[in-house]
Amino acid sequence: MARPKTLVIVTRKLPEQVETRMRELFNARLNLDDHAMTQAELVEAVKTAEVLVPTVTDRIDAAVLNQAGPQLKIIANFGNGVDNIDVGAAHDKGIVVTNTPNVLTEDTADMTMALILAVPRRLAEGAAILPGGEPWSGWSPTWMTGRRISGKRLGIVGMGRIGQAVARRAKAFGLAIHYHNRRPLPSEIEERLEATYWDSLDQMLARMDIISVNCPHTPGTYHLLSARRLHLMRPEAYVVNTARGEIIDENALIAMLEDKKLAGAGLDVFEHEPAINPKLLKLARANKVVLLPHMGSATIEGRIDMGDKVIVNIRSTATQPRTGFCRAWSERALLKPAQCDLINSVIGAFAQDQIGALPCRQNIFQKVRAVDTGPDIIGLGQRVLFRQFSKGSEKTLRVAECGFAKRLCCT
Numbered sequence: 001m002a003r004p005k006t007l008v009i010v011t012r013k014l015p016e017q018v019e020t021r022m023r024e025l026f027n028a029r030l031n032l033d034d035h036a037m038t039q040a041e042l043v044e045a046v047k048t049a050e051v052l053v054p055t056v057t058d059r060i061d062a063a064v065l066n067q068a069g070p071q072l073k074i075i076a077n078f079g080n081g082v083d084n085i086d087v088g089a090a091h092d093k094g095i096v097v098t099n100t101p102n103v104l105t106e107d108t109a110d111m112t113m114a115l116i117l118a119v120p121r122r123l124a125e126g127a128a129i130l131p132g133g134e135p136w137s138g139w140s141p142t143w144m145t146g147r148r149i150s151g152k153r154l155g156i157v158g159m160g161r162i163g164q165a166v167a168r169r170a171k172a173f174g175l176a177i178h179y180h181n182r183r184p185l186p187s188e189i190e191e192r193l194e195a196t197y198w199d200s201l202d203q204m205l206a207r208m209d210i211i212s213v214n215c216p217h218t219p220g221t222y223h224l225l226s227a228r229r230l231h232l233m234r235p236e237a238y239v240v241n242t243a244r245g246e247i248i249d250e251n252a253l254i255a256m257l258e259d260k261k262l263a264g265a266g267l268d269v270f271e272h273e274p275a276i277n278p279k280l281l282k283l284a285r286a287n288k289v290v291l292l293p294h295m296g297s298a299t300i301e302g303r304i305d306m307g308d309k310v311i312v313n314i315r316s317t318a319t320q321p322r323t324g325f326c327r328a329w330s331e332r333a334l335l336k337p338a339q340c341d342l343i344n345s346v347i348g349a350f351a352q353d354q355i356g357a358l359p360c361r362q363n364i365f366q367k368v369r370a371v372d373t374g375p376d377i378i379g380l381g382q383r384v385l386f387r388q389f390s391k392g393s394e395k396t397l398r399v400a401e402c403g404f405a406k407r408l409c410c411t
């Protein structure tokens with residue numbers, strides 16, 4: 001008798017190909033009209049679902065999770081962060097929480113760079129003039145002049161994947177890269193980006209021409225850019241935020257823009273979104289800020305990649321044994337972090353290949369054999385792991401049954 005499909009409840013409408021694949025693999029209940037679920041609807045969902053697929057706009061707090069049924073095993077978040085989920089409450093109930101890292105990095109960095117260009121160069125203001133019907137007498141030497149970004153100093157708050165992607169783009173535009181992070185980057189990355197590390201955020205803020213916020217929202221980063229810190233910035237400086245609105249004290253930022261103590265801001269996120277402070281809208285109409293409706297990661301390719309990763313997370317986590325073949329081998333191999341990353345990238349490719357996530361199927365086993373023949377790259381223990389993993393996968397063609405979840409090596 002066929003095993004019943006896993007009941008998956010999706011809280012918002014996803015790309016068509018992602019929804020179709022979910023229906024093929026799971027008993028998926030979709031949100032076809034794309035309405036934002038109410039608290040009552042979320043409670044009903046966790047009472048019945050085996051897997052819940054929320055998005056960053058769904059607040060899965062302790063009040064919701066306390067009413068979850070025993071069948072709920074996974075919350076597969078459709079988003080890079082998990083600040084919309086009470087992870088501690090989920091852990092207490094034995095519910096696994098996953099997210100979709102790595103797929104949003106380049107898209108978010110692109111939008112960050114767009115705002116870094118748009119605010120000093122007055123792009124939004126200029127783009128509105130001709131369609132708005134304002135009279136234009138033609139080019140003039142002093143009309144619509146903005147600020148050059150080449151040669152300026154960019155301070156990146158949070159030098160993770162997105163921060164580094166922003167740094168790569170900014171460096172190409174001639175910006176000097178500075179950053180504040182919990183710890184310095186490896187020296188080879190710093191050298192490649194020509195980046196300067198500041199252990200003091202206060203000191204960095206006081207010296208930069210542009211600040212880009214790219215750190216996650218956590219209790220420790222709430223109002224990281226407080227009123228006190230914003231006042232450290234130079235009056236000709238700009239602020240760009242594509243991370244989370246709660247990281248900046250929005251009221252303090254508004255006051256400084258109104259008092260002309262900052263030159264401008266580009267915001268893709270807001271402290272109380274979807275509600276927008278009316279004072280910010282007034283500043284936008286006065287061309288003091290550029291406001292975007294949280295579209296930093298909004299590309300077709302990015303949304304599809306997110307959906308594919310959600311599917312991988314569901315299949316891998318739902319079928320992963322507590323102790324299994326791959327975990328045992330990974331412990332014997334004594335893997336280093338860099339080697340874990342290498343293994344996980346290949347295992348992730350296995351997973352995508354098996355769920356049909358890749359647009360054209362790839363010969364993943366050939367990739368494994370290529371790694372397996374490189375003793376100088378990963379060492380004996382890891383080669384054994386790859387060989388055994390390859391054999392098992394070739395026999396079954398079902399990667400999930402090999403227990404490949406992303407937590408395999410590195411968590």
